[in-house]
Amino acid sequence: MSNSLKAENGSILLEQQLAWDRLLIWRRILGHRGLVLGGCILLGIMGLAFLAPWIAPHDPYAQDLERRLVPPFWHAQGNWTHPLGTDGLGRDYLSRLIYGARISLLIGISTVSISALIGSFLGILAGYFGGRVDWAVSFMIMVRLAMPVILVALAVVALVGGSLQVVILVLGFLLWDRFAVVMRASTQLVRSADYIRAAQAAGASTLRILATEILPNVLGQLVVVITLEMARAILLEAALSFLGLGVQPPLPSWGLMVSEGKEFMLFTPWVITIPGVALFMLVLAINLVGDGIRDITAPETRT
């Protein structure tokens, strides 16, 4: 009787403790200015991208050659029909910007899904097994780092033909290096921990240990790298599209918008400032979220 009471008390205490911990984590998250700011911007952009068909004022592909290069609303000649003006083909800039968010986010998420899978797989194997596996993976990382990313991506996209899928695949298979480096290091750290040895002694299979003991403990690091690499992929896609060897017109990629605006930029600078600022905000937001998660999960690694 008293035993069960104690156990009940214990579980209530545990629950209280957990609730308290959760509250503390939320306080830490909300107390982190960078994380809150980045999270808000990111959620805002994601919302715009998701709701694009409902909030975009015009069809992003509809050309109107009589209304080319209309300036944005803050300009003397601007008007509210086209709040951010129009581009060189008379397409509504705000609508293209909103649809462009979809491309950047899609590139970031898909690329990182591929590269995180490749890189974490290699990194965890290298960190857990060490020895020859580690040597082989480290060699692969060195080779990958020695290849100039932009150049190789440009050449492959040019040969295969530019499209959204090709850009995602090429970047996904090129950007796994940081995942491998970080996952290798953090796996090495937890490999010799007591709970791993306990699992080994209990006869758990290697696969089981990797999946249920190692992976959850390196997840915090993984999330941080995911944000960093997502930002990198978005910037690279923009650069490739800017150079004409990425996403192809008429898709409203932000990099492509800068590229198309380049010929008018001396007289109508907003055609490149607007998509550039959008790119900057998105990447900044993702980086802020990443830095924030790192500060909260592992404050001691902040540099």
Next chain:
Amino acid sequence: MLSYILRRLALALAVAFTVSVVSFMLLRLSGDPAAALAGESASAQDIEFVRKKYGLDRPLLIQYAQWASRALQGDFGESAFFKKEVREILSDRIWVTLGLGGMALCFAVVVAIPLGVAAAMKPNSWLDRLALTIAVFGQAMPSFWFGLVLIILFGVTLRWFPISGSDTLAHMLMPAVALGYYATPAIMRLTRAGMLEVLASDYIRTARAKGLRPGAVLFKHGLRNAIIPVVSLASVQFGFMLGGSVVIETVFAIQGVGFLAWESIKRSDLPVVQAIVLMLSTIYVLLNLLADVLNGVLDPRIRVH
């Protein structure tokens, strides 16, 4: 020390060799190089002719062996566009790109190291926060866009610098800043972290306790130790910058290797593209080797490892 250098050298050679194989195969397998070279309006016969002429009908491994053995002697074949030796074309242009990269690295180091040191001297001060903000903002700016903004601001509106070309030092200033700022955050963060760690160490406390001047403690004992990892990061960043020169040289129309690479990719001039990929990755591998050796010299602990 010698065995350390030899081991590193062997590794560097192995990496360079593997990169050359991978990039060769990647470029050959991504599409039909003969069709790309022949152009869009070429007939099937034209494509076959080009395939024979450039030896693209032979097995891939033999193609690679031929290309690599010639490349080792500095012969990268003939450019399909210029009808000139690739080596000749590159030998003019590589200096422009190396110069641009060097200036960019100078800019990055000159901005990043003082900021990093200052930030580490007073953690969480306004200066530290400013440095961190610069780092976060710098990492988020697309380099091609930053280059264009510089052109509008300083080239067109203020007319301080020429907006394109590579004739004089003034031409290179804006591109160097656009290329270099991207390396600034990483170098600054590492300098700051290194200085924080070193300043908390026992020998700094001892040096201070001996009554050494704060400046001497900071620079002779502090920075000299904190700078070791920064040196290797800087050389790696230099390698990345050579890759990034593709974007910046295109924005500013600088006649270097990067601009040439972009133009050659667009005209499917495969021999030139292959030579540039090999050259940039070799330079990167050499820089890494240099950094490793330099680290071994500066920090004896690394050699044993």
